[in-house]
Amino acid sequence: MTTTKKWDRRTIKEELLRQNKTLTGIARDAGLYDSACRAGMIGASRPGAEAIAKALGVPFREMFPDSYTLGRHDDGETSSNNKQRSSQKRDAAADRVRGAA
Template identity: 50%
Template sequence: MSRKWDNHEIKAELARRGHTLTGLALDNGLHESACRRALWGTCQPGAMAIANALGVTVQELWPGRYIRRRRNPATPTGVDASPKCAGRADRGAAA
């Protein structure tokens, strides 16, 4: 069974390892708020930086965010999936 992480535990473990969220973001070439935003699910690169610093995957840290969804076989795919695709050849100038 994998460890359950919450945002407080993540921040505490980073602090134990000598990291701050801002410092971690800057060390990875990201905006200074990237890792703070990652705690709330709005920055994938920040989440990856945190996971790498802790030696885990982003799926381990936030399993609810990264659920693999099955593709619905009833959903059409391909070029004709959208009705807008059908008229692409007829994009001449308006009369």
């Protein structure tokens, strides 16, 4: 039976200590502002939370299953609009006729 680890603030901090990492260091390494990962721990910065999960080698959804709403990048999609865009206007010639009149 495989059980996934329950990630909460305490277990995240314990794992950070075990790996000799800091929230500020993770944020800086990810190119974020210094307190981004601290904000990520309380649900106020998704990029900070993503940086923590990546630094600890844990899938984001496993570490923060309920803290952030699902985004377009959670299921591998790179675009929120997968349909080909088509022009709003059916016939541009109609505009030219109206403009000439």
